[in-house]
Structure formats: structure tokens, C-alpha cells
Amino acid sequence: MHNILDIKSKVSDYRLGFVDTIEEIEQYINQPNTITFIDENVHLLYPSLQRPDNIVLPSSEAIKSYTGVARVLQNLTERRANIQTKLVVIGGGVLQDLVGFCASVYCRGIDYTLIPTTLLAQTDSCVGGKTSINFEGKKNILGTFYPPTEIVIYSRFIETLSKADLYSGIGEIYKFHILQHKISELNLQDIDSMIIDGLRYKTDILSRDEFDKGERKFLNYGHTFGHALETSSNNQLPHGLAVILGCMIATRIAQSLGYVVEHFDQIINTGVALFRASDVAIESEWFDFDTLLEITKSDKKSTGELTMVLVDNKPFLEIVNNFSIVQKALKETYESI
Ligand SMILES: NC(=O)c1ccc[n+]([C@@H]2O[C@H](COP(=O)([O-])OP(=O)(O)OC[C@H]3O[C@@H](n4cnc5c(N)ncnc54)[C@H](O)[C@@H]3O)[C@@H](O)[C@H]2O)c1
Numbered sequence: 001m002h003n004i005l006d007i008k009s010k011v012s013d014y015r016l017g018f019v020d021t022i023e024e025i026e027q028y029i030n031q032p033n034t035i036t037f038i039d040e041n042v043h044l045l046y047p048s049l050q051r052p053d054n055i056v057l058p059s060s061e062a063i064k065s066y067t068g069v070a071r072v073l074q075n076l077t078e079r080r081a082n083i084q085t086k087l088v089v090i091g092g093g094v095l096q097d098l099v100g101f102c103a104s105v106y107c108r109g110i111d112y113t114l115i116p117t118t119l120l121a122q123t124d125s126c127v128g129g130k131t132s133i134n135f136e137g138k139k140n141i142l143g144t145f146y147p148p149t150e151i152v153i154y155s156r157f158i159e160t161l162s163k164a165d166l167y168s169g170i171g172e173i174y175k176f177h178i179l180q181h182k183i184s185e186l187n188l189q190d191i192d193s194m195i196i197d198g199l200r201y202k203t204d205i206l207s208r209d210e211f212d213k214g215e216r217k218f219l220n221y222g223h224t225f226g227h228a229l230e231t232s233s234n235n236q237l238p239h240g241l242a243v244i245l246g247c248m249i250a251t252r253i254a255q256s257l258g259y260v261v262e263h264f265d266q267i268i269n270t271g272v273a274l275f276r277a278s279d280v281a282i283e284s285e286w287f288d289f290d291t292l293l294e295i296t297k298s299d300k301k302s303t304g305e306l307t308m309v310l311v312d313n314k315p316f317l318e319i320v321n322n323f324s325i326v327q328k329a330l331k332e333t334y335e336s337i
């Protein structure tokens with residue numbers, strides 16, 4: 001392993017590192033006392049990871065649910081998993097959230113190793129220990145803070161991602177660059193460095209605010225309207241692509257409110273270019289102002305007011321109550337794509 005990051009956590013410290021070969025990933029599967037959960041598409045695309053004992057799960061928001069939890073827990077009880085059992089999770093953010101949640105409640109917590117296979121999971125969701133499932137139409141409303149014991153990144157997994165999922169991961173990298181006030185340094189030719197940069201930035205914030213009480217909230221940049229658009233599109237928009245739109249909306253709102261957004265044009269032009277490169281088509285109904293506002297109000301982080309992370313040359317929280325500015329930002333963002 002190389003590029004190792006040791007991450008401090010009040011739950012339990014953990015370690016992240018990179019490997020260069022798929023053989024190194026194979027070593028994690030089916031060791032004694034191990035149960036491996038693997039994403040259906042990864043299972044099909046990487047035959048060398050297939051084992052008769054692996055539990056293959058489809059990846060969709062629908063499985064991040066009560067029934068998905070029951071399915072995972074049933075498998076654990078059938079296999080007589082106990083406090084000594086180690087789970088291995090090979091997949092994207094969906095499997096991470098679901099199996100991580102189950103690992104946190106089974107026997108009041110069993111160990112799991114996380115092997116993220118999407119760019120979004122490698123650069124962002126794998127660290128921070130958040131696990132979650134959806135409930136009653138509310139995204140990620142049930143969850144725990146429960147980090148894996150180890151995170152192993154094989155960055156070549158991303159070579160088999162669909163364009164939409166690749167650009168979804170790039171969406172979070174785009175967010176990290178705006179937050180760090182360095183949009184001009186976004187370099188898609190060197191994805192490995194982009195992954196490491198995102199992880200370093202996020203783990204630095206986690207070292208000061210693991211449980212979302214202060215600074216970690218800034219990582220929610222682009223997510224207020226990003227999450228709402230995911231919901232209004234009925235999850236047709238992958239998470240990170242919705243975040244790209246959300247970042248552009250927030251950028252426009254900041255400028256209309258009178259903040260000086262130094263790299264405004266570059267942020268918007270980059271967002272438009274990235275979104276278009278994903279080849280995902282958007283629909284005007286997803287941008288309906290009343291629907292989006294309703295969804296943001298029912299968000300778990302909502303306090304009843306529209307609180308957003310904005311960025312001028314650094315991130316800050318702002319209660320936005322000028323809805324005509326919000327409406328204009330939504331319209332301009334839709335029309336720019
Ligand atoms: N826990 C957190 O901190 C956190 C942060 C951000 C997002 N999330 C959650 O993560 C989820 C999104 O994660 P995601 O974008 O990784 O989605 P995902 O796990 O659904 O994966 C996206 C698609 O890529 C496929 N796939 C996975 N790896 C592949 C590979 N190597 N090659 C080809 N196809 C592959 C999957 O089967 C799926 O169809 C959302 O549910 C979101 O709420 C969690």
C-alpha cells in the first residue's frame with residue numbers, strides 16, 4: 001500500500017491506502033472469518049473477484065432501505081456472523097452506506113474493510129464514517145457514524161465506470177476545488193492526484209470536526225439543491241452530477257446576493273463543460289422552484305429556513321430568504337446546460 005493516510009476518529013482510528021494491482025484486492029476476499037459484499041456490476045466486470053460465497057447486491061437507491069437492511073442482516077445471521085467476523089465491502093457509495101449501516105448495528109458493531117469502486121466513493125464518500133439508508137422517501141434520513149477499519153483504493157476500478165458515474169465522481173472533485181478556491185487547478189488528466197487531493201482536504205476537515213457540528217458542513221456545498229434535484233429527478237441524476245448543478249446554483253446565488261465570487265466565470269464554465277461531458281440530459285420539470293423548495297425544507301439538515309453553504313473566496317453559511325434570486329439561479333443554471 002502507498003499514499004497512506006492515518007485517519008483519527010472518535011469512534012475508532014482507521015487507515016486508507018492505495019494498491020496498484022487487482023491481485024492485492026483479491027487478497028481481501030474470503031479470508032477466514034470474512035464475508036464479502038460486492039456490487040453486482042463490479043462482480044460481472046471483474047471475474048477475478050468472483051467467489052461462490054460472495055454476496056452480490058444490486059446498487060440503486062432502492063436497496064438503501066429497510067428491505068435492503070433486512071437482506072444484509074439475514075445474510076449475516078445465516079452465516080452466523082459474530083463479533084469476530086470481518087466484512088469486506090466492494091462497491092460504490094450505495095453499498096458503502098447500506099453495508100456500513102448494517103455493520104454498525106449488527107452485534108452493536110462489527111469491523112468492515114471498504115474497497116470503493118466508483119470515483120465518487122474513492123475521492124469523497126469512503127472517508128468520514130457516514131452510513132445511511134433512505135426512509136419514507138427521505139434520502140439518508142437514518143444513519144450512523146461508523147468508519148471502516150481500513151479503506152483500500154485501487155484507482156483503476158474507475159476505468160469501467162459509465163460516463164455518467166465517472167463525471168458524477170468528478171462532480172465532488174469540482175466541489176472540493178471551488179471550496180479550496182483553486183478551480184484553475186482541476187486536472188482531469190491526473191485523476192489519481194485529484195483523488196488524493198480530495199481525500200486530504202476532507203480528512204483535514206474531519207480532524208477538526210468529525211460529526212458535522214461546524215466546519216464539516218462546508219462539504220455540503222452544492223448539496224442543498226443537489227439533493228433536491230436528485231429527488232425531483234427521481235434519482236435519474238447521479239449524486240455528483242446533481243452536486244455540479246447545485247454548486248453552479250449556489251455560485252449564482254452568492255453573486256446575486258452581492259458577494260464577490262472571484263472565479264465566477266471559470267466556476268460556471270467548468271461546471272457546464274463537466275455536466276455536458278457526462279451526456280446526461282436534464283428535464284425542465286426537475287427545476288420546478290416550488291417542488292425544490294419543498295424538498296429542501298424536508299431535508300434532514302433543514303432548520304425550516306433555506307440555509308446554504310456559499311463561497312466567495314472561502315466557504316460560509318448563509319440563510320437565504322430572497323427567493324427571486326434563488327428562482328433566477330435555478331432558471332439560469334437550467335438554461336446554461
Ligand atoms: N457516506 C457518505 O459520506 C456519502 C457521501 C456521498 C454520497 N453518498 C451516497 O453514495 C451514493 C452514490 O454513490 P455512487 O455514485 O458511488 O453510486 P453507486 O454505488 O450506486 O454506483 C454507481 C453505479 O456504478 C456501478 N459501479 C460501481 N463500481 C463500478 C465499477 N468499478 N465499474 C463499473 N460500474 C461500477 C454501480 O453498480 C452503480 O450502477 C448515494 O446513495 C449517496 O447518498 C454517501
Ligand SMILES: [Zn+2]
Pocket residue numbers: 172223239243
Ligand atoms: Zn456528495
